Each structure stands twice: as structure tokens, then as C-alpha cells.
Amino acid sequence: MTRRIHSLPSQLVNQIAAGEVVERPASVIKELVENSLDAGAGLVDVEVQQGGVKRIRVRDDGRGIARDDLALALSRHATSKVASLADLEGITSMGFRGEALPSIASVSRLILTSREQDADQAWQIDAEDAQPRPAAHPAGTTVEVRDLFYNTPARRKFLKTEKTEFRHLEQVLRRLALARFDVGFKLAHNGRQIFSARQAASLVEREKRIAALLGQSFIDNSLRFEHEAAGLRLWGWVGLPAFSRSQADMQHFFVNGRMVRDKLVSHAIRQAYQDVLYHGRHPAFLLYLELRPQLVDVNVHPTKHEVRFREGRLVHDYLFRTLHQVLADARPEDVLPEGRSPAEEALAPPLSQSGTAFQPPRIREDSSAYQPSFAWQTPAGRSADQGRAAPPPPMPAQEATADTPPLGYALAQLHGVYILAQNQEGLVLVDMHAAHERITYERMKQAVQGQGIRSQPLLVPVSVKVSPREVELALENRDLLADLGMQLDALGKDSLAVRAMPTLLEGADAESLVRDLLADLVTHGSSQRLREAMNEVLSTMACHGSVRANRRLALEEMNALLRDIESTERSGQCNHGRPTWTRMSMAELDKLFLRGR
Known part of the structure; x- marks a missing residue:
């Protein structure tokens, strides 16, 4: 029997829309908190029970909703954020579709309570009867969602355990807290406070919030920067290559304050790290891209996770070049004063690299054409290769003072592999071959570009x-x-x-x-x-042209290598992404030997 075309019931329409917007409790949190941010909230307080399935309550101190608009807020395609095509082409708000509240209400029991900033009375509306009634409530809005998917049992079966759902929910709120430093956030689960983040205006306060949300190690092992060009502004924190992760779990990218997952962005960032990242590892970063709203389309997907740039190639090249230069400009002096070290993050065993484009070509040109500018010479003027059998007599090491270079002065070699040096902070250990390999590699690249x-x-x-x-x-x-x-x-x-x-x-x-x-x-x-x-x-x-292990070097040669590390781009890692040096401060050494106890 052929069915005639007919209009769908409004409740079914909303539930279909909910399938696009409301995937799990974390989706509800995202939509409700973004509404609070659009309302100008200075504090967003979130309480959940049973991973958000039993109850979600989001309260803010924003502008509030007028009594006559409460019922309209629960109807589809109703919003205060866009009124014309021009508004749609230059969206600055987080939400604008007017589907979140009615979609959520169609698969849960929703109560909306709000009071405008200058109103004498708060009003409350239940999604089931849609009749406003007086309520006691401070200025702002509270949305309470109970029994998520109670009327769509098939959807509820796809939910994971309480712990898993809450983990997703918490991650979403943490990302929103990273997006808006000017707003305070609170999260409680089953009556227990999980985290509280105050408004962060200064750089110190922002880094404290980041440390609380991502860990102090991220701040300690990242480079902060800001760059602006061609109408684009990029700022934030990029993790040092050695602070890489086994998973892409510490990658946060925001476009005009909106957290996004974009293939173009991911490709540009991956390219920026490709020359310094250990195989199979993922970089950590917290980045903010700002551009005119007219140059980015956020109306690509119902969940608004994806965006489309009008000038995609321009954005890609800008991201790549900016981050590539930030990583290239990192020097030991940018790392050591904060107590950071490229090798402090333990690296996993190397992973096999699959999907290579072609078989490695055989080397045609002789690497001797790209020798580094300094010569590995003994004090007597002989080349180090000629002097292997009779190493030069040891020279006294220089003392570390306030004017000591970042990597200090060499003390000795360890088993012909590592250089031991001291700087003002403590002990520096250098992988001799890895460091020289990076120096040689960078000079070869410069030579190729020059010729x-x-x-x-x-x-x-x-x-x-x-x-x-x-x-x-x-x-x-x-x-x-x-x-x-x-x-x-x-x-x-x-x-x-x-x-x-x-x-x-x-x-x-x-x-x-x-x-x-x-x-x-x-x-x-x-x-x-x-x-x-x-x-x-x-x-x-x-790699083949660099100094090999078990080669005896004089102190002058070791110090020459240290100075070259300090002046070479990307010198914190060798060509394969392994760290070239690490350090132990005097405080760490004292702790190791229980001094002061």
C-alpha cells in the first residue's frame, strides 16, 4: 500500500531534530551553557546527577528571558540572535538555530526559570504545559533537565555507563571554560563539586585556569605566543615537541571563541610539527584563531563542531607558517628559566609509520657538501677524526655565573655518548649525536634553499x-x-x-x-x-654526517656544540623527534640525594 505524503506531528519533528543535536548528556550541557554565554553570563553553575541522565541543572546570571518569551523559547526556530540573512552571514553568538531548547524538551522533562536583570519577578515554565507561573529566582536563567530520553527508550539504550557519560560531559565543560576566560564555571556531580574556575582576566589567572583544567605540566612545557597578519589573529599555547601525547587528547582549537574540530586546521598543525615530532605521537596545544565572522561559516553542522573558511588556503598557510616559526624560534633560554625541559615528558616506544607515499629514495648527493660551519678541531689544529687515537689533554671547565649561556659550559663526556655541562640552574645532559644531527640537518636545509x-x-x-x-x-x-x-x-x-x-x-x-x-x-x-x-x-x-657515539671531544668542541644548539632552530629535538638535551636543577638534585632533610 502506497502511503500519502503527510505532515509530521510537531513532537516527532522535535525528536528527529533532537537526534541531530542531543546525542548524550554532554550535548545538552554544550547547548545550554552556550545559551548562557550568549546571554552575557559572568558565572555558569552546572549540577548533574547520574552522569546527567537523571538530572542536569544549568544556572547563569545572564540577561534572563522575558515572561512573554518563555513559551516562545521552547518552540522551534525561535531565537533572539539572528533576524536576517546578514545576521546569519556574520554570526558572533554561539547558538542561533533556535532548536536546542525544543529538541532537548522533546526527549526529557524540562523546566525553564528566568528573571530579567531589571524585572521584579521571576517566571517559570514547564515544557509539558507551557504556562508561565511566578517563581523565586535571582536575575538570570536556570534550565533543569530531568530523565533524559525517558520517552525514547531506544536512544537511552545507546548511553554508556554513568562514569563514561560524566567524563564526556566534564570534558565539554572544561573546553568551554578554556574558551571563555571572562566567565566563571562550576561543576558538581552527585552533590560533589568537581571543579570551580573563577573569571580570569590577567595572564597569570589564565595560566592558573589552564593548569587547573589541563595540568601544570602543560603550562610548564608549552610556548605562549601571539601573532597577527592578513586579518587573522592566532594566539595561545603550543606544547613543546617532546611534550607529545600518545593520543590526541590535549588538542584544543577555538575559532572566534567556538570550539571546533576541523580537518584543515588539523592538517596545518600536523604539518607544523612534522619535522620535530616523534613518530606516532600527537602534539598538545591550546590555540585561539580570531577573524571576521563573515570569513567563516559556522552554519555547517547542527552541532556546530565544524566550520568552513571562506579562504581555506589562506587560513591553512597562516596556521602552518605561524606555528612552524614559533616552534623553530624556541631556544633553550625560552625553556630553562621556567624549569621546562624538552625531555621531561617520557616518550613511548617508537610506533611503525604506515601509509608512506613512496619507497625511500636512495641518496644521490654527498653529505660532505653540507658540513656545519664550525670545525670539529682539537686544540692543536688537527681534525677530530685524525685525533681519535690520541685525544687532547683535558682543559679546565668554566664556572657557571650569571652570564653563563642557557646550556652552560661542558664538564665532560659520559661513555662517549653524552655531554655533561653545568649552567646556573644545575646539570645539563646533551645527546651528542642527536644534537649534532639537528644542527647539520638545519644547515643542509638552509643550503638547499639558498642554492x-x-x-x-x-x-x-x-x-x-x-x-x-x-x-x-x-x-x-x-x-x-x-x-x-x-x-x-x-x-x-x-x-x-x-x-x-x-x-x-x-x-x-x-x-x-x-x-x-x-x-x-x-x-x-x-x-x-x-x-x-x-x-x-x-x-x-x-644522520650519517653527524658526529658518532664513542668519539672523544675536547671541552672546546663540546662548548662549540652547546653554543650551536642554542642558536639552531628546533634544536630541542633531533630529526626523528627525540630530545637532544635535558636538565636537572639543583633543587631536583638535592631532592634526589635527600639534602636538607
Whole structure:
């Protein structure tokens, strides 16, 4: 039997909408707290029971809702935040769809109580009868949600344990607290207070809140920065590469105060870390991007977790270049005064890297062309290689004073692998090979950039079948690819010819590399595949060209290495992401030997 088209009942419409907005108690918290923030709240107090399934209460001290608007607030597509298409194209509020309250009310027992700031009386409305009645309530609004999914048992079966649901709920509120330092937040579960965050106006107060929410170790192992260009402003805290995580659980990114999960953003940040991060690890960061509301579309998904940038490539390149430079500019003096160390966070065993674009190419160029500027010389003027059999006599170590460089002065070598040095704070240990490897690698990259990337014509051009769109992208980016040593020509509407490759990548799988390059261009509007591939070769060359273990060095050579570490970009990690140095302060050493007890 063919059914006729008919209108759905309003209750069923709301429950369908709730399926998009209300996934679990954490979703309810997100929607209600965002409404409080839009109402200008200075304090948001959240109480939950049984992980939020039994009861959720969100109270704020915002502007409140007028008596005549209470019933309207519980109806679909009713909002005070947008009134025209122009408002929709420049949204500055967290919520604007007008679906949250009616959707939540359709799958729970909801009571809304509110009082405007200048009103003499508060009013309360029950979603079931929608009749306002007088109530006792301070200025602001309280939303109480009981028995979530009581009338949709199939949805309730998908909820996890109380502990799991509360963990999700708490994470959402913590992220909201990280988004708005100008608002205080409280959270209680089953009558027990979980956390309380006061308004944080100054930098010190903000870092205290971050430490309370993410841990003091994040503050101790991160770099704070602020950068503005091209109408974009990026600020926040980026974790040092050695403060990496086994999971992507400490990554927080906000666009105009809205927490988002965006593939373009994730790709840009991952690229910024790719040259310093240990394999299989994830960076930690707390970042805030600000731009004109007209340049970002937040009306992409009902939950508003995703956004779309009008100039996606501009945003991607800005994020990458800014974070890449912040990490490159980090020096030991930026780390040590705060008691941080690139190696204080324990690293997990290396994980295998899958999905490589092509087989590692064989090295063509001789690494001797990229030797570091300082010479490993003994005091007598002989090269260190020539002097291995007869190491120079030891020289007295310099004392640490107020003018001592960040990594101090060398004391000795340990088993021919580590350099021991002392600075004003205590003891510094340096992995000799790892540090020299990074120094050599960075200088090789500079040499390649200075000389330009040499191109090698292929004896037999490689034909690659692609889509018509990818052919267009290849032709649009022909000059960029040529600068990187690759020459592509169109053979037809759906095929390309690779006629030249960078000299450093001789032996690489040209077809796979081109496909990955074009995939990046389609998805992100830019690609770093060629540079990553060439950097991989340079990294291998730097590893083979660096000082090896068990090589005896004079104090002058050790000190020369320490000074080069202090002046080299990304010197906190070797080319493989491992730390190059660590330190122990005098306080830590005293604690180790129980001094003062």
C-alpha cells in the first residue's frame, strides 16, 4: 500500500531534530551553557546527577528571558540572535538555530526559570504545559533537565555507563571554560563539586585556569605566543615537541571563541610539527584563531563542531607558517628559566609509520657538501677524526655565573655518548649525536634553499592517470612545483606527464608522489609533500654526517656544540623527534640525594 505524503506531528519533528543535536548528556550541557554565554553570563553553575541522565541543572546570571518569551523559547526556530540573512552571514553568538531548547524538551522533562536583570519577578515554565507561573529566582536563567530520553527508550539504550557519560560531559565543560576566560564555571556531580574556575582576566589567572583544567605540566612545557597578519589573529599555547601525547587528547582549537574540530586546521598543525615530532605521537596545544565572522561559516553542522573558511588556503598557510616559526624560534633560554625541559615528558616506544607515499629514495648527493660551519678541531689544529687515537689533554671547565649561556659550559663526556655541562640552574645532559644531527640537518636545509632545488630530467617521462580536476590543479600550481624541482605537463584531460624530479629524490616513486601531491591540493589547497620527501633525504644525510657515539671531544668542541644548539632552530629535538638535551636543577638534585632533610 502506497502511503500519502503527510505532515509530521510537531513532537516527532522535535525528536528527529533532537537526534541531530542531543546525542548524550554532554550535548545538552554544550547547548545550554552556550545559551548562557550568549546571554552575557559572568558565572555558569552546572549540577548533574547520574552522569546527567537523571538530572542536569544549568544556572547563569545572564540577561534572563522575558515572561512573554518563555513559551516562545521552547518552540522551534525561535531565537533572539539572528533576524536576517546578514545576521546569519556574520554570526558572533554561539547558538542561533533556535532548536536546542525544543529538541532537548522533546526527549526529557524540562523546566525553564528566568528573571530579567531589571524585572521584579521571576517566571517559570514547564515544557509539558507551557504556562508561565511566578517563581523565586535571582536575575538570570536556570534550565533543569530531568530523565533524559525517558520517552525514547531506544536512544537511552545507546548511553554508556554513568562514569563514561560524566567524563564526556566534564570534558565539554572544561573546553568551554578554556574558551571563555571572562566567565566563571562550576561543576558538581552527585552533590560533589568537581571543579570551580573563577573569571580570569590577567595572564597569570589564565595560566592558573589552564593548569587547573589541563595540568601544570602543560603550562610548564608549552610556548605562549601571539601573532597577527592578513586579518587573522592566532594566539595561545603550543606544547613543546617532546611534550607529545600518545593520543590526541590535549588538542584544543577555538575559532572566534567556538570550539571546533576541523580537518584543515588539523592538517596545518600536523604539518607544523612534522619535522620535530616523534613518530606516532600527537602534539598538545591550546590555540585561539580570531577573524571576521563573515570569513567563516559556522552554519555547517547542527552541532556546530565544524566550520568552513571562506579562504581555506589562506587560513591553512597562516596556521602552518605561524606555528612552524614559533616552534623553530624556541631556544633553550625560552625553556630553562621556567624549569621546562624538552625531555621531561617520557616518550613511548617508537610506533611503525604506515601509509608512506613512496619507497625511500636512495641518496644521490654527498653529505660532505653540507658540513656545519664550525670545525670539529682539537686544540692543536688537527681534525677530530685524525685525533681519535690520541685525544687532547683535558682543559679546565668554566664556572657557571650569571652570564653563563642557557646550556652552560661542558664538564665532560659520559661513555662517549653524552655531554655533561653545568649552567646556573644545575646539570645539563646533551645527546651528542642527536644534537649534532639537528644542527647539520638545519644547515643542509638552509643550503638547499639558498642554492635552489636542483631538478633532474627523467629519461623516460612517467605518465599518471588522474581526474580532470587534478589536471587543472597541476597546471594551476605548475610554477610552485617547478620551484620545488618537479615538472608536470598535461597529456590530456585526464593524464599528466612527469618530466623532471628533484635531484635529491632520484629513485622515488614519481607516480605515487604526484597522486599524493594532488590529493593534498584537492583537500587542503596546498601541499608540502615534495619538501617533506626532500627533508627526509636530508635528514638521512645529516644522520650519517653527524658526529658518532664513542668519539672523544675536547671541552672546546663540546662548548662549540652547546653554543650551536642554542642558536639552531628546533634544536630541542633531533630529526626523528627525540630530545637532544635535558636538565636537572639543583633543587631536583638535592631532592634526589635527600639534602636538607
